[in-house]
Amino acid sequence: MKRTPHLLAIQSHVVFGHAGNSAAVFPMARLGVNVWPLNTVQFSNHTQYGQWTGEVLAPQQIPALVDGIEAIGELGHCDAVLSGYLGSAAQGRAILEVVRRIKAINPRALYLCDPVMGHPQKGCIVAPEVSDFLLNEALAVADVLCPNQLELDSFVGRRPDSLADCVAMARTLLARGPQAVVVKHLDYPGKSAEDFEMLLVTAEQAWHLRRPLLAFPRQPVGVGDLTSGLFLARLLLGDGLLHAFEFSAAAVHEVLLETQACGSYELQLVRAQDRLAQPRVRFTAEPV
Ligand SMILES: Nc1ncnc2c1ncn2[C@@H]1O[C@H](COP(=O)(O)OP(=O)(O)O)[C@@H](O)[C@H]1O
Numbered sequence: 334m335k336r337t338p339h340l341l342a343i344q345s346h347v348v349f350g351h352a353g354n355s356a357a358v359f360p361m362a363r364l365g366v367n368v369w370p371l372n373t374v375q376f377s378n379h380t381q382y383g384q385w386t387g388e389v390l391a392p393q394q395i396p397a398l399v400d401g402i403e404a405i406g407e408l409g410h411c412d413a414v415l416s417g418y419l420g421s422a423a424q425g426r427a428i429l430e431v432v433r434r435i436k437a438i439n440p441r442a443l444y445l446c447d448p449v450m451g452h453p454q455k456g457c458i459v460a461p462e463v464s465d466f467l468l469n470e471a472l473a474v475a476d477v478l479c480p481n482q483l484e485l486d487s488f489v490g491r492r493p494d495s496l497a498d499c500v501a502m503a504r505t506l507l508a509r510g511p512q513a514v515v516v517k518h519l520d521y522p523g524k525s526a527e528d529f530e531m532l533l534v535t536a537e538q539a540w541h542l543r544r545p546l547l548a549f550p551r552q553p554v555g556v557g558d559l560t561s562g563l564f565l566a567r568l569l570l571g572d573g574l575l576h577a578f579e580f581s582a583a584a585v586h587e588v589l590l591e592t593q594a595c596g597s598y599e600l601q602l603v604r605a606q607d608r609l610a611q612p613r614v615r616f617t618a619e620p621v
């Protein structure tokens with residue numbers, strides 16, 4: 334029987350709705366991964382409501398919780414670490430130390446970093462020091478980096494002028510650490526207004542994917558977190574990079590279709606659970 338992979342997921346938790354772990358844990362588990370959620374913050378709701386209550390986890394809790402897992406002899410079963418929304422830069426440093434410890438026991442373990450940065454116009458609020466941590470420290474340790482366009486621009490320090498330039502920008506990141514970069518949401522001059530576009534870039538190859546852009550009265554949140562989580566889950570389940578990329582795009586599209594059909598602001602993950610596990614749509618990535 335094939336072994337069920339284990340994944341340590343370190344990102345935000347919201348009590349109501351879906352962002353961070355609250356957008357990714359159930360879908361990853363639904364695909365067949367044992368998820369170990371470690372919540373960097375526990376907020377009432379995501380920050381794009383403009384108000385929330387709750388607390389940031391003390392950074393020393395991250396190694397303390399991992400110590401507990403090690404003490405019961407389970408840490409070596411961890412196949413991957415996912416990090417997303419961080420409450421502080423100190424939490425980020427604690428996560429890199431955890432990655433180092435896990436890789437020391439299991440050198441094949443993967444680290445996927447979704448470099449969630451603040452986006453004031455969108456209402457995504459992240460502590461400013463977190464961006465510096467991601468740019469200066471996390472990039473070098475990540476095996477896979479999953480930025481959106483804004484985050485890619487921050488890493489490279491400029492805006493792209495074309496799709497080819499987005500590929501070139503992602504390649505400059507490969508030189509600084511990761512083996513693959515997934516740009517979960519592209520935005521460049523000349524991009525078609527009807528499509529939502531993504532990019533997968535490795536040292537040798539680059540693939541571009543389009544899916545239909547859906548109309549929402551208010552853009553749902555947690556889409557990036559869902560995308561990164563599903564991509565990593567499929568890698569752990571044995572997909573190659575390209576298949577995991579195409580799968581995550583299709584599964585996220587299914588969730589968005591269900592969300593749109595319900596007229597909901599929050600992602601309809603429970604209603605879309607069968608569709609996300611077995612997407613009916615398929616998007617083929619094209620080499621660029
Ligand atoms: N097919 C789609 N149609 C319309 N909007 C989409 C689609 N896919 C994703 N989105 C929206 O695009 C945005 C992606 O957000 P962005 O900040 O660029 O990336 P991330 O979610 O990784 O942070 C989200 O607001 C999400 O709701």
Ligand SMILES: Cc1ncc(COP(=O)(O)O)c(C=O)c1O
Nearest residue numbers: 352379380418457555556557558
């Ligand atoms: C608590 C929390 N986690 C994660 C996110 C990231 O969400 P997304 O995947 O849409 O970038 C947000 C965005 O506002 C958030 O408020």
Ligand SMILES: [Mg+2]
Nearest residue numbers: 449481557558
């Ligand atoms: Mg994001």
